[in-house]
Amino acid sequence: MKIPRNGCVFICNPNNPTGVLIQKSEMVKIITAAKKKSTTVFVDETFIELVPENDESIIKQIKNFENLFILRSLTKSFGLAGIRIGYGVGSPQIIDLLQKIKIPWNVSNIAQLAASAAICYHPFLDKTCKLIKKEKNFISSNLAKSKKFVCYNSTTNFLLVKTKIKSKLLQKKLLRKKILIRDCSTFRGLNQDYIRIAVKTRKENIKLLKALEVI
Structure with missing residues (x-):
């Protein structure tokens, strides 16, 4: 990774749309190298809570860097998409800077209350992670039997799939069956050979797999 001097580096971990997770030890090396160049590292850990049996978050490293x-x-991990709530953790210097440039209106009280309740309810997240692990294996093992698709390993709640059918066409065909997938042709480094599928319930996953079989 090329790190700029006096700049910013943005890292999505786990990555979207690949689902690849950079290990904590590697992240520390990147942040250390960035510090030597007076560069700030922003790490998007939106999906890290959905990585089953994982402790690769670097949130505890805030005190060191x-x-x-x-x-x-909380949109992904706790299903609060309609509320649009999240948070940031950083050094006092970064927090002070962000306070100066943030927009006048902030997160609503209702959103804050919903977020507080969700974070404290650990059984939900534990149950969700177990479901993701089980269903992700179910999807990938079934796609492995197909000659039309190649499913890549993912650490989180979605799978990057290489397809012999153009992604935009596949998206349209599945949409007619009320199934929505992500066309990955707009991601840098990918093209119309790639789609992203979300891990859902067994019933929904079977519906997706059956639809892919006949396309």
């Missing part, structure tokens, strides 16, 4: 800021969202 004043050039580190971590972004978290």
Whole structure:
């Protein structure tokens, strides 16, 4: 990774749309190298809470690096998409700077209350992670039997899939069956050979797999 001097580095960990997770030890090396160049590292950990049996978050490293800021969202991990709530953790220096440039209106009281309740309810997240692990294996093992798709390993709640059918066409066909997938052609480094699928319930996953079989 090329780190700029006196700049910013943004890292999505786990990555979207690949689901690849950079290990904590590697992240510390990156942040240390950035610190030597007076560069701030912003780490988006939106999906890290959905990584089953994992402790690779670097949130505890905040106390060791004043050039580190971590972004978290409750939209994915706690299903609060309609509320649009998240939070950031960083050094006092970064927090003070963000306070000066943030927009006048902030998160609503209702959103804050919902977020507080969600964070404290650990059984929900534990149950969700177990479901993701089980269903992700179910999807990937079934796609492995197909000659039309190649499913890549993912640490979180979605899978990057290489397809022999153009992603935009596949998206349209599945949409007719009321199934929504992500066309990955707009992601840098990818093209119309790639889609992203979310891990859902067994019933929804079976519906997706059956639809892919006949396309």
